[in-house]
Amino acid sequence: MSTETLTIGKALNVGLRKALEDDPKVVLMGEDIGRLGGVFRITDGLQKDFGEARVVDTPLAEAGILGTAVGLAMRGYRPVCEIQFDGFVFPAYNQIVTQVAKIHARSRGRLPMPIVIRIPFGGGIGAVEHHSESPEAYFAHTAGLKVVAVSNPVDAYWGIQQAVAHPDPIVFLEPKRRYWEKAEVDRAATPGPLFASRVVRGGDDLTLLAYGPMVKTALQAAQVAAEEGRSVEVVDLRTLSPLDLEPVFESVRRTGRCIVVHEAPVSLGLGAEIAARVTETCFHSLEAPVLRVGGYDTPYPPSKLEEEYLPDLDRVLDAVDRSMGF
Amino acid sequence: MSALQQTTEVVDPVPGADAPHLPGQPDLVQLLTPEGERVEHPDYSLDVPDEELRGLYRDLALVRRWDVEATALQRQGELGIWASLLGQEAAQVGAGRALAEGDMAFPTYREHGVAWTRGVDPLHVMSLFRGVDMGGWDPVATRFNLYTVVIGAQCLHATGYAMGLQRDGAENATLAFLGDGATSQGEVNEALIWAATFAAPVVFFCQNNQYAISVPIERQSRVPLFQRAAGFGFPGVRVDGNDVLAVLAVTRAALAAAREGQGPTFIEAFTYRMGAHTTSDDPTRYRLASELEEWKLRDPIARLKAHLARSGIADSAFFDEVDAEGDELAARIRSGTLEMPDPAGTEIFDHVYAEQTPPLAAQRAEFVAYHASFEGVEQ
Numbered sequence: 053m054s055t056e057t058l059t060i061g062k063a064l065n066v067g068l069r070k071a072l073e074d075d076p077k078v079v080l081m082g083e084d085i086g087r088l089g090g091v092f093r094i095t096d097g098l099q100k101d102f103g104e105a106r107v108v109d110t111p112l113a114e115a116g117i118l119g120t121a122v123g124l125a126m127r128g129y130r131p132v133c134e135i136q137f138d139g140f141v142f143p144a145y146n147q148i149v150t151q152v153a154k155i156h157a158r159s160r161g162r163l164p165m166p167i168v169i170r171i172p173f174g175g176g177i178g179a180v181e182h183h184s185e186s187p188e189a190y191f192a193h194t195a196g197l198k199v200v201a202v203s204n205p206v207d208a209y210w211g212i213q214q215a216v217a218h219p220d221p222i223v224f225l226e227p228k229r230r231y232w233e234k235a236e237v238d239r240a241a242t243p244g245p246l247f248a249s250r251v252v253r254g255g256d257d258l259t260l261l262a263y264g265p266m267v268k269t270a271l272q273a274a275q276v277a278a279e280e281g282r283s284v285e286v287v288d289l290r291t292l293s294p295l296d297l298e299p300v301f302e303s304v305r306r307t308g309r310c311i312v313v314h315e316a317p318v319s320l321g322l323g324a325e326i327a328a329r330v331t332e333t334c335f336h337s338l339e340a341p342v343l344r345v346g347g348y349d350t351p352y353p354p355s356k357l358e359e360e361y362l363p364d365l366d367r368v369l370d371a372v373d374r375s376m377g378f
Numbered sequence: 379m380s381a382l383q384q385t386t387e388v389v390d391p392v393p394g395a396d397a398p399h400l401p402g403q404p405d406l407v408q409l410l411t412p413e414g415e416r417v418e419h420p421d422y423s424l425d426v427p428d429e430e431l432r433g434l435y436r437d438l439a440l441v442r443r444w445d446v447e448a449t450a451l452q453r454q455g456e457l458g459i460w461a462s463l464l465g466q467e468a469a470q471v472g473a474g475r476a477l478a479e480g481d482m483a484f485p486t487y488r489e490h491g492v493a494w495t496r497g498v499d500p501l502h503v504m505s506l507f508r509g510v511d512m513g514g515w516d517p518v519a520t521r522f523n524l525y526t527v528v529i530g531a532q533c534l535h536a537t538g539y540a541m542g543l544q545r546d547g548a549e550n551a552t553l554a555f556l557g558d559g560a561t562s563q564g565e566v567n568e569a570l571i572w573a574a575t576f577a578a579p580v581v582f583f584c585q586n587n588q589y590a591i592s593v594p595i596e597r598q599s600r601v602p603l604f605q606r607a608a609g610f611g612f613p614g615v616r617v618d619g620n621d622v623l624a625v626l627a628v629t630r631a632a633l634a635a636a637r638e639g640q641g642p643t644f645i646e647a648f649t650y651r652m653g654a655h656t657t658s659d660d661p662t663r664y665r666l667a668s669e670l671e672e673w674k675l676r677d678p679i680a681r682l683k684a685h686l687a688r689s690g691i692a693d694s695a696f697f698d699e700v701d702a703e704g705d706e707l708a709a710r711i712r713s714g715t716l717e718m719p720d721p722a723g724t725e726i727f728d729h730v731y732a733e734q735t736p737p738l739a740a741q742r743a744e745f746v747a748y749h750a751s752f753e754g755v756e757q
Contacts, residue, residue, distance in 0.1 A: 158524055
């Protein structure tokens with residue numbers, strides 16, 4: 053039986069196990085990922101089965117994780133680095149932006165950097181500061197990196213394996229509050245491409261774009277909108293760099309309306325870039341300006357306020373109303 | 379005297395000396411005095427055949443000739459900038475010649491002398507400073523990484539590469555270059571921690587040239603740099619960085635220990651940047667001319683020349699030959715630099731990714747079309 057019900061977390065665990073089995077050059081590195089199995093247990097049991105040289109409990113220093121991953125990649129290894137929480141990636145930011153992203157170009161292709169940087173991202177878990185952020189725009193803005201965000205167990209299972217096998221560095225964003233969401237995963241299926249967006253619900257009146265944890269919210273909003281007689285198409289962007297916007301353009305040309313949803317602050321976020329692209333490409337099809345629903349331009353708030361900060365069903369539906377009102 | 383000054387004096391590496399950067403410390407490993415006298419050291423013996431000694435002199439002289447020519451080319455507007463190694467030739471050549479073929483070096487942006495020992499074509503370094511590329515040599519074939527400009531970042535790369543060597547069971551080591559200023563970087567300290575906890579086969583080779591651009595070593599450290607290694611749990615050694623023989627001996631020993639599984643060593647090569655930080659810098663604003671004059675008496679090339687001449691290992695014909703070779707090299711570097719074609723504009727798109735992305739391919743096509751639109755247009 054190749055089909056089983058997996059959570060996103062377990063799908064990542066099984067996918068990483070497969071990646072370790074498939075390629076002896078794959079090395080997992082991170083804080084507490086070995087004996088503990090990671091604070092979210094994504095690497096549970098892997099050190100026991102693959103040993104300490106392949107599932108490495110590192111010292112507590114994120115720049116050290118990424119910097120040594122660069123050296124291992126130069127030596128022909130494929131490091132998969134776990135950053136424990138989104139807000140802790142910044143000590144490694146220098147290595148990611150000045151080294152990981154640029155070494156392929158610097159060396160004119162002589163030094164590939166097949167590094168995966170796994171980051172549990174986003175809020176909604178009632179955490180303290182630095183544990184709920186959405187740093188994707190920093191990385192999507194950096195040439196040389198690729199950025200993907202998974203939203204479901206199927207993409208988690210296949211996506212992590214595709215990312216590990218890919219020759220370029222990938223920031224792999226995991227929707228931490230959805231780690232426990234379940235779905236059927238067919239491990240004998242043929243996966244779709246990693247760098248492709250996907251229409252996850254068809255509709256005719258409006259195109260709703262989301263990625264990572266907001267895909268579920270967008271689908272819920274589309275369901276409620278349908279009950280109100282509005283047909284909302286939902287696209288899971290899946291890849292944030294490069295963006296795969298052809299399916300989005302195709303959709304917007306039909307619906308004439310577009311909303312982008314993400315948890316990150318709206319100013320200069322992914323939604324801003326997507327709104328510009330959609331406007332440039334679909335200008336004559338648009339019935340309304342592209343709207344953005346996202347976090348406010350504030351630091352991520354204390355957890356008692358995060359429900360006010362995060363886009364939810366009501367805020368997405370409010371944007372749908374505004375778009376339809378033009 | 380304040381408490382701070384008192385404490386500083388206690389840890390001063392040169393008790394009694396007016397300036398802590400002057401040599402003469404009991405801890406300094408030296409095999410060749412500034413006067414060119416060969417001396418022995420209890421821990422570091424070195425038996426170098428005459429031919430190799432002459433080869434080291436040739437390395438030092440040619441690297442300096444290259445450096446002089448590059449500085450001139452920058453002054454003439456042919457290079458955007460040049461980071462001179464003047465005064466640090468012995469540290470770099472000694473360290474570079476200690477490497478085995480399978481070892482991997484991770485330079486900063488000043489290691490032209492190490493590049494030379496790895497067989498890197500000087501023109502492939504010149505192209506970087508001319509703005510043609512980011513370094514034209516093949517880091518895999520030469521086992522000499524591309525220059526890393528962000529201070530200290532390469533120390534982690536060298537450590538990670540060494541961890542790869544461990545996993546491969548390779549009997550090789552890495553040599554990470556850094557300067558005195560880099561020792562203040564968090565990433566360098568992380569590299570030292572990583573190297574220690576994984577017993578990685580990496581040697582940290584710190585050229586203490588006394589200044590991080592303008593800021594003196596006293597502003598980077600309250601202890602001699604080599605002593606920091608003890609806090610990380612591995613050996614540190616201070617070597618006379620202007621003594622190519624001592625540098626060779628100390629680095630060879632450290633690399634051998636690393637290859638044998640004994641883990642990292644931190645080498646502080648005590649030297650002096652006789653030139654400016656780069657051609658954009660003006661050292662007269664932050665240091666006294668008298669200091670430079672003192673260090674000229676410890677010139678790394680003069681002392682080896684004195685030793686070779688006094689001991690009869692080389693005669694004036696040999697020195698003349700090397701001078702002539704230097705002039706030929708300089709002429710080749712000059713003409714090669716002037717003849718470098720500008721890169722094609724599309725180069726900026728072509729190596730960002732191993733697997734090109736559709737959006738970047740589209741930008742490239744727009745770029746090509748935009749420039750093609752000017753073809754045939756009268757300027």
